[in-house]
Amino acid sequence: MNKDMCVRCGEGVINIRVGAIIIKDDKILMVKNNRDNYYYSVGGRIQFGETAEDAILREVREELGFEMEIDRLGFIKEAYFYGTVGSDQERLIYEPAFYYYMKIPEDFELENKTFLEDGTPEYLEWVPLNTDKIIYPEFFKTELKNPTKEIKHIVADER
Numbered sequence: 001m002n003k004d005m006c007v008r009c010g011e012g013v014i015n016i017r018v019g020a021i022i023i024k025d026d027k028i029l030m031v032k033n034n035r036d037n038y039y040y041s042v043g044g045r046i047q048f049g050e051t052a053e054d055a056i057l058r059e060v061r062e063e064l065g066f067e068m069e070i071d072r073l074g075f076i077k078e079a080y081f082y083g084t085v086g087s088d089q090e091r092l093i094y095e096p097a098f099y100y101y102m103k104i105p106e107d108f109e110l111e112n113k114t115f116l117e118d119g120t121p122e123y124l125e126w127v128p129l130n131t132d133k134i135i136y137p138e139f140f141k142t143e144l145k146n147p148t149k150e151i152k153h154i155v156a157d158e159r
Helices: 052-064
Strands: 006-009 012-015 016-021 027-033 040-041 043-045 068-080 092-103 121-128 152-157
Touching: 016 040, 016 052, 040 043, 043 052, 052 121, 092 152
Parallel strands: 012 092, 016 092, 068 152
Antiparallel strands: 006 012, 016 043, 027 040, 027 121, 068 092
8 A cells, every 4th residue: 555645636636745955065965867857855755654754764764775863854845836757747736845954974875776666767966066957856056055954944836
């Protein structure tokens, strides 16, 4: 049984997510695959019964093969956008997402590869904060250059 908190709501979809902010040497750890032309944050959907904190710890462990601790919640982002893949193509999606700064252990090494649900291989890459590459969420490019201790609420509406 799929426990991901992604549900149909009328003609649209509600997709509740978490993302990890893992920064080292002015670079952020991002995920890439060979299908899409952009990078995206480590993380994924919250599963029913999990808190957002439980979900980010699980997602980091699954995607990195490594335990990390949460430093703090950094951002809450609400977004409306149209899907671009699979059965959600052109379907309106409402996505609340919680982005957590993570504590990086001294012995952290990248070794793990993960796979999308459709079998497309994903890989991890350190991306400079001042990159010209397309990254999601887009606010990482501006907000992570001068981090603060406050929790920021960001709203993006592409309708």
